[in-house]
Amino acid sequence: MSGAPASALREDAIALLSDLIGFPTITGGPNLDLIDHAQRHLEAVDAVVDLTHDGEGHKANLLARIGPAVDGGVVLSGHTDVVPADPDQWTSPPFVASLRGSAIYGRGAADTKGFIACLLAMAPRFAGAGITRPVHLALTFDEEVSGVGAPLLIEQLMSGPRPSVAIVGEPTQMAIVEANKGSFEYRTTFTGVEGHASTPDLGVNAVDLAARFVTGLRALGGELRARTPPDSPFQPPESTLSVGRIEGGTARNVIPGSCTVDWELRPVVRADAEHATARVRELEAGLREEMRAASPEADVSTEIVGEVEGLERVEDSPAVELASRLLDGPPRRAVSFGSEAGFYQRAGIPTVVCGPGSIDVAHRPDEHLPLTQLDACLAMLERLVEELR
DSSP states (O other), X not given: OOOOOXXXXXXXXXXXXXXXXXXXXBTTSOOHHHHHHHHHHHHTTXXXXXXXXXXXXSOXXXXXXXXXXXXXXXXXXXXXXXXXXXXXXXXXXXXXXXXXXXXXXXXXXXXXXXXXXXXXXXXXXXXXTTOSSOEEEEEESOTTTTXXXXXXXXXXXXXXXXXXXXXXXXXXXXXXXXXXXXXXXXXXXXXXXXXXXXXXXXXXXXXXXXXXXXXXXXXXXXXXXXXXXXXXXXXXXXXXXXXXXXXXXXXXXXXOOEEEEEEEEEOSSHHXXXXXXXXXXXXXXXXXXXXXXXXXXXXXXXXXXXXXXXXXXXXXXXXXXXXXXXXXXXXXXXXSSOOSHHHHHHTTOOEEEOOSSOTTTTTSTTOEEEHHHHHHHHHHHHHHHHHHO
């Protein structure tokens, strides 16, 4: 790999990352200030910028093209939203960038505002390099909570010149990730019938039924473990189910009339997702029949919070080949955390995950990005300029 990028480029990236961290774009909330900031920066180098909004107009994706409107370009994608941060658990304010030693601290520094800062810092170089194939910069909303932003952006992307590959900038320490598990999130709600706890047979106990549902999910987890592909590259190798939150009831002497279960599925392959959702429907149907035998008002339903498909390993992937050239071929990996890469792959765009920073510090207090990782990302993007000429 070439030497460290020029100090001016690094300083631009640091300044941009400081700006980005200062926008508290907590997932599910607005991100328009950040998008406006990025749009002005990109339009200053004559990028063609398009926005797609959520239904309420509070959040937006940004898709920018630098270079000619022809097929064969590269998509560089990062998400603008971040997970919440409790200031009391941080050494410094989470939404104020802090340069300490050889790292930049702040919420989103690694996941994925560091990558976005590198894209924005490189924009003038892409614009002035005379590239013959375009670079598409893609900034999405709500990756962390539901994954609803990326499909809107990709629909917009596919209406124009077709890119050849995509690089999704999740924190991989600049390693090439060729596969990641999906992330399917659900909320199951039990509606029972309240009553006095002294006569439990006169009500429908939503908490009891939710507990049986959770037990069913645990059994389903065993089924998924038995389906583990022998060549699974993941750790753990099987598709997993996890219950993250249960809430229900009002008091110990009241039959609970409602209960919700928040749970997730991380499938290794799409077939496991289809198997799991079919088995959950069967489980719900059996519980619903029992509930309605006691009261026609009782019910159970599952809401899809978000379904983000995984990135599946592909032999001879053009995206992996490109990333290997840009990075002098570091080891390829598979990871269990989710990303938006699967959306690009389902759209027919060969995709790889590669970005600065470590997933080990993402979502934690004192999230940070080492400057060496910033340099490595900028060096990769500088090599990409040569690829696109």
